[in-house]
Amino acid sequence: MNCCEKQEYAIDNEQLARFAKAMGHPARIAILSFLANLDSCYFGDINNELPIAKATVSQHLKELKESGLITGTIEVPKVKYCIHRENWAKAQVYFNTFFASLKEKDLCCD
Amino acid sequence: MNCCEKQEYAIDNEQLARFAKAMGHPARIAILSFLANLDSCYFGDINNELPIAKATVSQHLKELKESGLITGTIEVPKVKYCIHRENWAKAQVYFNTFFASLKEKDLCCD
DNA sequence: TTCGTTGTTCGCAAAATTACGAACAATATT
DNA sequence: AATATTGTTCGTAATTTTGCGAACAACGAA
Numbered sequence: 001m002n003c004c005e006k007q008e009y010a011i012d013n014e015q016l017a018r019f020a021k022a023m024g025h026p027a028r029i030a031i032l033s034f035l036a037n038l039d040s041c042y043f044g045d046i047n048n049e050l051p052i053a054k055a056t057v058s059q060h061l062k063e064l065k066e067s068g069l070i071t072g073t074i075e076v077p078k079v080k081y082c083i084h085r086e087n088w089a090k091a092q093v094y095f096n097t098f099f100a101s102l103k104e105k106d107l108c109c110d
Numbered sequence: 111m112n113c114c115e116k117q118e119y120a121i122d123n124e125q126l127a128r129f130a131k132a133m134g135h136p137a138r139i140a141i142l143s144f145l146a147n148l149d150s151c152y153f154g155d156i157n158n159e160l161p162i163a164k165a166t167v168s169q170h171l172k173e174l175k176e177s178g179l180i181t182g183t184i185e186v187p188k189v190k191y192c193i194h195r196e197n198w199a200k201a202q203v204y205f206n207t208f209f210a211s212l213k214e215k216d217l218c219c220d
Numbered sequence: 221t222t223c224g225t226t227g228t229t230c231g232c233a234a235a236a237t238t239a240c241g242a243a244c245a246a247t248a249t250t
Numbered sequence: 251a252a253t254a255t256t257g258t259t260c261g262t263a264a265t266t267t268t269g270c271g272a273a274c275a276a277c278g279a280a
Contacts, residue, residue, distance in 0.1 A: 013143065017136045024131030025238085029123045029208075036211050041218040043257060056239050058258055063237095077247055077256050082219035083212055092209035098139075099202035101146050102193055108151040109192035135268085153227060166269050168228055173267095187226050187277055 016098055019091045022067030027052060028060050035070060035083050043079045121207050129201045132177030137162060138170050145180060145193050153189045 023029060027050055034049055035041055047057045061081060064070045068087040073080045133139055137160055144159055145151055157167045171191060174180045178197040183190045 013139045014136055017134055017139045020130045020132075020139070021134030022130075024127055024134040026124055026127045027238095029127045029130070033123065033208070033211070035219075036208075037213065039217040041216070044255095047257090052238095053240050054257070055241075055259080059238080062258090074246095074257095079257060080218070082216070085212070088209065088212060092206070095205045095209070096202070098143070098146075099198065099205070101143070102195070102198060103147065106151070106192070107149040108190070137268095154225095157227090162268095163270050164227070165229080165271075169268080172228090184227095184276095189227060 012094065016094045018067055019069065019094060022064055022069055025060065027057075028064055031057075031060060031064060031081075032069065032083070035081060036088075041080050041082050043081065046081065121204055126204045126208060128177055129179070129204060132174055132179055135170065137167075138174055141167075141170060141174060141191075142179065142193070145191060146198075151191050153191065156191065 023032070030050060031046055034046055040046075043054075043057070043061070046061070047054050050057055061070070061072065065072050068084055069091065071082050071084050073082070133142070140160060141156055144156055150156075153164075153167070153171070156171070157164050160167055171180070171182065174191075175182050178194055179201065181192050181194050183192070
């Protein structure tokens with residue numbers, strides 16, 4: 001899906017869209033909230049928190065990993081998931097910059 | 111009210127996911143950027159900006175309207191799209207609150 | 221009326237997403 | 251070796267998303 005790439009904005013917009021897409025499902029928001037707010041980070045605890053099958057949870061975690069928002073590490077016999085703090089901060093800046101770009105006065109709409 | 115009460119300003123995770131989902135496509139980010147930054151807001155100008163068919167642009171605009179991030183108004187013979195400033199601000203707060211909820215220290219991951 | 225302009229909607233196809241159970245892999249324990 | 255624990259991957263199905271061209275609707279102008 002390489003439509004809408006424009007040299008001047010391309011990188012930011014594509015990355016912002018990827019972050020947004022990763023956050024675009026209630027289960028993934030719940031997972032991120034869980035990891036951001038609590039003291040547990042093992043698959044089993046995440047899985048217990050959600051009313052969906054573990055295969056599905058695993059899939060959502062995979063997507064979140066691929067978006068860069070979290071990391072996954074094997075800690076035998078468990079798997080530990082953590083917020084990727086650097087990318088989390090990057091996403092925060094991206095979103096905030098995006099929303100802050102709205103002009104106060106718009107010749108067309110105001 | 112207890113100052114340390116958790117989630118005093120609760121975020122609706124479903125709503126956050128809806129906003130995120132709406133932003134989860136490069137074309138829709140491009141449309142929102144265009145509307146947020148420029149002085150034009152007519153379908154034709156948005157359509158010219160994107161390398162996709164007008165039917166597809168119309169569809170993306172419909173999704174953005176349904177998410178609440180923009181409004182659409184007929185101004186015969188054109189259609190004017192504008193950022194929905196109130197919901198835009200709401201989305202900004204939602205995202206920012208969400209990202210800010212990350213704890214400094216995590217007993218599990220640090 | 222007929223034409224041109226502006227966008228939406230329809231119908232379809234291809235691709236991606238979401239979800240699940242079952243099978244599997246890796247390891248530790250009995 | 252057999253069993254239990256922890257998650258991932260596979261195979262599949264249902265649904266949603268994305269995208270396009272063509273048809274359509276609403277309007278003003280010739």
